[in-house]
Amino acid sequence: MDPSNTIYCYLHIGGELVRDEHGNVEYMGGRRDGLSLEQSMTYNDFVSRICEKMNINIVGPTFSYTLPFDLYALQPLKNDEDLTNMFQFSDRCARVYICLASTVEDDEMIENGGQWLIETNPRTIAEYRCSDDGHFMQLLVALSVSIHGFQMGCRLIISIDSSHMSRPYKGALFSASSYDADDDMFPLAYGLFSFENYEDWLWFLEKLKMVIGERDVIITSDRHQGIIRSVSEVFSSENHAHCYRHIKENFSSFLSKLNTKGRKGKENALQMLDSIAYASSMKVSNGKAFLEVDLMERTCTCKAWQMSGIPCDHACAAIRRMGFDVSDYVNDWYKYNLQEKIYxxxxxxxxTHDMPMIDEDGTVCDALGYTYPFLNPPTTKLPPGRPRKRQIESQFM
Incomplete structure (x- = not known):
């Protein structure tokens, strides 16, 4: 990097913009860091480098800078022209201020966004919960279009999962999805929570129970202890199935630790697990193995028909033997007319016009003068273990 073509950026993040008694704007709190950048770089490269350095999402933050002759006047930093001006007038050192989404604006949007969703999409379910001291805790949203599609013909299997968020307020994103007639995932509901634990999963599943009504569904998930306990309370343990992908990855990791006869032994063990899970070795033969197929109940002792809704090889043989059409025994949720109803x-x-704004005194009000309360950000804690710097790779390879 050419020293004559570089500039040092003093970065400020995580604080807030406040106005003192003299009307000057200051950036208070947060953390600071520094980074040397080439003056010839583009704005997009500048944003990427800054976000990578500060470990923040590239989508969302806004940037400002100040000039040496007026440290209280924030200049916008939105494009290549603004970046060129900052490099030109900052005299080898620039102060860059990174503003994440406003706490008050974000929480006010959560509180009123649910009501707006219900008004614009009737029959939408949007509920949130906060602590006694006003901190956001839990949110669930199930759009009316998702509820209608599920009721029209989605399979009665719901997959639930969660993902930890890395934005400034942390927390976890919960999701519940079903399957449409093309066997693709169909989003049913999602939620935002301060953490992933038993209490949050119990609240999410209780609200999800309101969405699906009295239908007898199967819940699939990983083996998180909070999920296992809450599913058994809301849906009963008989309605809970564990995701085979997670089971196989955990089993693969276990075999790697044991070093079971090298790579070949691991592959044989995984193939044996597949044969148990899918019962692929069980086939109708000349008396060596018998499988009972019941066309009235639409069942086979290999369980493949019951699990997928599509006749297995054994069932197809029995159906053709009786002179019937196999397609008549495929469950309705795979058929085109139900796919049309689902979507x-x-x-x-x-x-989005006339959205509530924040006055200088911190009051949230809209264009008509109506005031709104606001929530404080959620109280979160770091998940156990060391922070991951990359995603977990599949254990199958």
Whole structure:
């Protein structure tokens, strides 16, 4: 890097913009860091380098800078022209201020966004919960179009999962998805939570129970202890199945630790697990193995028909033997007319004009003068273990 073509950026993040008694704007709190950058770089490269350095999402933050002759006047930093001006007038050192989404604005949007969703999309379910001291805790949203599609013909299997978020307020994103007639995942509900634990999963599943009604569904998930306990309370343990992919990855990791006869032994063990899970070795033969197929109940002792809704090889042989059409025994949720019903509905977008604004005294009000309360950010804690710097790779390879 050519020293004559570089500039040192003093970075400020995680604080807030406040105005003192003299009307000057200051950036208070947060953390600071520094980075040397080439003056010839583009704005997009600048944003990427800054976000990588500060370990923040590239989508969302806004940037400002100050000039040496007026440290209280924030200049916008939005494009290549602004970046060129900053490099030109900062005299070898620039102060860059990174503003994440406003706490008050974010929490106010959560509180009122649910009501706007219900008004624009009737029959939408949107509920949130906060602590006694006003901190956000839990949120669930199930759009009316998703509820309608599920009721029209999705398979009665719901997959639930979670993902930890890395934005400034942390927390976890919960999701619940079903399967449409093309066997693709169909989003049913999602939620935001301060952490992934038993209490959060119990609240999420209780609200999910309201979405699906009295239907007898199967819940699939990983083996998180909070999920196992809460599913058994809300849906009963008989309605809980564990994701085979997670089971196989855990089993593969276990075999790697044991070093079972090298790579070949591991592959043989995984193939044996597949044969148990899918019962692929069980086939109708000339008396060496018998499988009972019941066309009235639509069952086979290999369980493949019951699990997928599509007749297995053994069932197809019995159906053809009776002179029937195999397609008549495929469950309705795979058929085209149900796919049309599932995606018949549509979602209305939220109206974004006349959105509530924050006055200088911190009051949230809209264009008509109505005031709104606001929530404090959630109280979160770091998940156990060391922070991951990369995603976990598949254990199958």
């Amino acid at each position: 018949f509905g549509s979602m209305c977008t939220l109206v």
